[in-house]
Amino acid sequence: MTLLTYLVPVVALLAQVAALPATSSAIHPRAPLAGQFAGDIGACPPLPMRTTVPTSVKDLRPDDFKAVMAIGDSITAAFAAEGMKLNPVENILENRGISFTMGGDKGAVTVANMLKRFSPKIVGASTGDRIVSLCSGRLCGIGGYFPQDRFNAALSGAKVENLDRELNYLIKTVKEDKTIxxxxDWKFMSILIxxxxxxxxxxxxxxxxxxxxxxxRAAFEKVRINLPNTVINVMTIFKVSEIWPLTKNExxxxxxxxxxxxxxCGCAFVDGDTASGVAKRKVMxxxxxxxxxxxxKVVTEYRGKYDNFAVILDPAGGNTPLTQFDPSFVSNIDCFHPSERAHKYMARNLWNNLFLDSTNKxxxxxxxxxxxxxxxxATDRIQVA
Incomplete structure (x- = not known):
């Protein structure tokens, strides 16, 4: 079931009813990393300016990127991320400015803002809040895109079959942008679907x-052909089924x-802890x-194949038990979408993995x-192998 069919009841229901200081040490003890870890990207020193523009996808630092892009679903659109508000209308918004990959709001902990720390003129990040646009089957794109979306082409409710629809918007928007x-120009793209x-x-x-x-594969190829000089960071999908045990007692x-x-998410929630519910979550x-x-398999096909295009796989999401977290990981609006705290958390971990090759991520x-x-x-590179 998509957002389209539950949006109205959400409004009725809701009418009735800053990042914390970091204390943990580096999370990659095996990693061959030369730099230090900090509680905030603003505490990281800028990189010395490069004298030449890199010509290979294997030689990229964060300051080489001129644009940040994404496709995906309501997670990348940051639906309900900011949590419950007094005004019911504010509880059906996409908080795109704090999206873990694409948020461009000042002070937001996002991959886009981390890239901006080292490439101040980078473009494409989404900003602010806006009413949800819906993707439901052939009606994908109800509500359309907003100017503040920029290069965040994610649509709430989108499925894998809808990536082509999102890419049509993204490619057109990037090509029409006169600032890049x-x-x-080198471009960084995120995908979670x-x-x-x-x-x-x-x-x-x-x-x-x-x-x-x-x-x-078709989505990767469409990006490669239409948006050369792009690095795609694609994330494995986590076990959505585990949102049930994470939140069922709240x-x-x-x-x-x-x-x-x-x-x-009927497959995860409708039948609860009955035998049928357990079986459905197993299928998921x-x-x-x-x-x-x-x-x-598909990402491996692209490794080392092109000088101006690469696909990186971040494996962590699909291997992480969501039950290791507490319920603050999900929005208190619908007990399903990631909370603002979760968006910050995902951004930090995706960023950390970018500088590690596939054997060390x-x-x-x-x-x-x-x-x-x-x-x-200055010696670190975005690892594409």
Whole structure:
């Protein structure tokens, strides 16, 4: 079930009813990293200016990127991330300015803002809040895009099959932007997709491995052909099923699901802890494993293949048990979408993994929701192998 079908009840329900200091040490004890870790990206020293523009995707530092982009679903759109507000209308907003990959609001802990620390003129980050736009089947894109979305093409409710729709918008928008040279400037792109597909797999609307692989490869190829000089950082999909055990004992979540919000992800929530519910969540996990395996297969095909295009796989999300966190990881609006604290957490960990090759990347997220941020040095490169 998508946002389209539960939006109205959410409004009725809601009408009734700063980053913390980091204390953890570096989370990559095996990593061959030369720099230090800090509690805030602003504490990291700037990089010395490069004298030449890199010509290979293997030689990129954060200050080489001129644009940041993303495709995905309501997670990347940061739906409900800021949590419950007194005004019910504010509880159906996408808080895109704090999106973990694309948020450009001042002070937001996001990958886009971390890149901006080293490349101050980088463009594309989304800002502020705006009413949700919905992607539901063939009606994907209800509400359209807003100027402040910039290069954040994510749509709430989107599935893997909708990536082509998002890319059509993104490619057009990037090519029309006169502040960058879409052919020559280096661009950084994030992709996270699959949560909505997972919420439907128990109802017979299964996305088989072959179809998933074909759609993902087509998306990568469309970016490569139309937006050269791009690095894609694609994330494995986490086990959405585990949001159930994470939140099932929370009183506010019980109330909201009793009033209809359990249909937001029927496969995970509707049947609860019955045998049927357990079986449905098992199906979700099985499909997540299949998709992540196929994703690794496709990403591996691109390693070392092009000088002006690369795809990086961040494996951590798919390997991390969400049950290791507390309920603050999810929004108190719907007990489903990531909270602002979760967005900050995901941004820090995605950033840290960028400077590690595939053999050294953290394979799962740490338990500490307030872990530190890596400060890259002049010798560090974005690892594409």
């Amino acid at each position: 040279n879409y052919q020559k 699959g949560a909505n597909d997972m919420c439907d797999v128990c109802d017979g609307t299964n996305l088989d491995g072959d179809t998933y692989e074909r759609l993902i 009183l506010q979540c019980k109330i909201k699901r009793a009033l209809g919000l359990k249909a937001l 996990d099985d499909y997540a494993a299949i998709w992540n395996q196929r994703l690794l 953290a394979q799962k997220w740490p338990k500490d929701l307030d872990n530190t941020i890596y400060c890259p040095t």
